[in-house]
Amino acid sequence: MICFQIKFQFYYIYRVKKTIFTFAALVLAILALFQLSKYSVIAGDTSIETIIAIIAVIFFVIGIVINRRILHKKKKPTQEINYQKIEELGLSKREYEVLCQIAMGLSNKEIAEKLFVSESTIKTHVSNMLVKLDAKRRTQAIQIAKELQIIPL
Amino acid sequence: MICFQIKFQFYYIYRVKKTIFTFAALVLAILALFQLSKYSVIAGDTSIETIIAIIAVIFFVIGIVINRRILHKKKKPTQEINYQKIEELGLSKREYEVLCQIAMGLSNKEIAEKLFVSESTIKTHVSNMLVKLDAKRRTQAIQIAKELQIIPL
DNA sequence: CTAAATTTCATACTTTAGTATGAATGCTAT
DNA sequence: ATAGCATTCATACTAAAGTATGAAATTTAG
Numbered sequence: 001m002i003c004f005q006i007k008f009q010f011y012y013i014y015r016v017k018k019t020i021f022t023f024a025a026l027v028l029a030i031l032a033l034f035q036l037s038k039y040s041v042i043a044g045d046t047s048i049e050t051i052i053a054i055i056a057v058i059f060f061v062i063g064i065v066i067n068r069r070i071l072h073k074k075k076k077p078t079q080e081i082n083y084q085k086i087e088e089l090g091l092s093k094r095e096y097e098v099l100c101q102i103a104m105g106l107s108n109k110e111i112a113e114k115l116f117v118s119e120s121t122i123k124t125h126v127s128n129m130l131v132k133l134d135a136k137r138r139t140q141a142i143q144i145a146k147e148l149q150i151i152p153l
Numbered sequence: 154m155i156c157f158q159i160k161f162q163f164y165y166i167y168r169v170k171k172t173i174f175t176f177a178a179l180v181l182a183i184l185a186l187f188q189l190s191k192y193s194v195i196a197g198d199t200s201i202e203t204i205i206a207i208i209a210v211i212f213f214v215i216g217i218v219i220n221r222r223i224l225h226k227k228k229k230p231t232q233e234i235n236y237q238k239i240e241e242l243g244l245s246k247r248e249y250e251v252l253c254q255i256a257m258g259l260s261n262k263e264i265a266e267k268l269f270v271s272e273s274t275i276k277t278h279v280s281n282m283l284v285k286l287d288a289k290r291r292t293q294a295i296q297i298a299k300e301l302q303i304i305p306l
Numbered sequence: 307c308t309a310a311a312t313t314t315c316a317t318a319c320t321t322t323a324g325t326a327t328g329a330a331t332g333c334t335a336t
Numbered sequence: 337a338t339a340g341c342a343t344t345c346a347t348a349c350t351a352a353a354g355t356a357t358g359a360a361a362t363t364t365a366g
Contacts, residue, residue, distance in 0.1 A: 055208050055212070063213040063220065071221075107353090245342060311363080314359100318355100323350100335341105
């Protein structure tokens with residue numbers, strides 16, 4: 001049990017502190033470059049242009065890679081739900097629950113079983129919900145609800 | 154008329170060739186840096202480390218900026234439609250059209266009017282489409298189609 | 307506590323959705 | 337040419353969805 005915990009901890013550190021390790025490696029690489037360039041210049045066997053070009057390319061690539069990592073991580077297309085709109089429409093808690101289940105593609109019977117009520121109850125909720133959303137059908141209700149951002153895409 | 158065309162052409166060149174101009178400016182900047190660094194080294198009034206550090210920072214920033222520009226341009230949250238999947242499912246053109254109209258919340262009757270065919274034709278398409286999508290209802294078909302990314306969100 | 311709103315359920319009814327079957331037409335590729 | 341597929345349409349049927357009405361129990365807010 002403890003073994004598992006330790007394993008998990010190491011894994012966690014690895015995942016979270018990955019960026020820090022990357023930066024540490026980067027700093028070391030830079031220092032190495034400094035030394036290399038110094039010796040090269042002193043020895044006179046490498047032109048200053050070559051060194052600068054190499055450094056430029058390296059950091060250009062590093063800039064792109066890091067930027068891509070950061071953008072990639074926060075690229076969560078999570079739809080924010082407009083709870084205020086739900087209240088504005090006057091949708092009750094139960095009506096909203098039913099709406100969500102409809103959007104999942106469930107039938108009235110299936111929703112009834114899932115929410116532990118009778119099918120006629122669901123029908124009542126659906127009917128009231130449709131009026132409040134100004135929809136004629138459940139499919140239209142889904143479309144409208146997604147447009148109003150009251151259910152996830 | 155010709156004037157407008159010329160104006161448009163210049164605008165077009167400006168828009169499309171912007172990147173090229175940017176790179177041209179970049180190359181000039183690099184050449185200038187080369188000259189500057191050379192003179193500095195010869196004059197001995199700037200250390201090699203400083204020059205390298207400056208170059209590194211400059212290109213690091215350039216890398217980030219260029220990357221951000223590119224990502225920003227193609228960062229349209231437009232859901233790409235998986236046309237290959239549509240073929241894999243064996244959906245015909247008409248069946249797919251009907252599916253899209255269903256997702257818009259239309260009834261069979263409304264779809265029939267929109268596509269200038271009878272309601273029974275739509276029913277046939279819907280029935281075949283449901284089998285191919287392995288859905289029991291049209292609402293479920295919408296959900297599955299969105300998951301498979303064959304219709305826009 | 308009481309009035310209003312929500313949730314629940316039922317019954318009866320109408321409308322829409324979906325299935326099954328059969329058939330005619332047109333397009334396409336071998 | 338012809339076999340296969342897509343499209344079209346019809347009829348008859350079953351299933352699901354949605355409406356209307358009434359009513360009881362529960363929750364919530366003033």
